[in-house]
Amino acid sequence: MADDFDDLVLDEDFIQAAETSEPSARARMLAARWRGEKPEPQPWRSDEPPAGWFFSKGRKRRWRRS
Secondary structure: OOOOOOOOOOOHHHHHOOOOOOOOHHHHHHHHHHHHOOOOOOOOOOOOOOOOOOOOOOOOOOOOOO
16 A cells, blocks of 8 residues: 655755745744733843853853863
8 A cells, every 4th residue: 555655755845845834832922922012122232141140250260272
């Protein structure tokens, strides 16, 4: 019994030839969240380090090749 999908190859060309594409789960989640409430503008870079990061000039470590 031969199957119609025996010779089907799911490679990059097959994927790129798809006529439709679906947004990622994160994109769908953010779109649903932003429908009710628009996001506040965020700076591209913050002046403060992220929470949990500790910067110390006294304990600077440098990578060295052995």
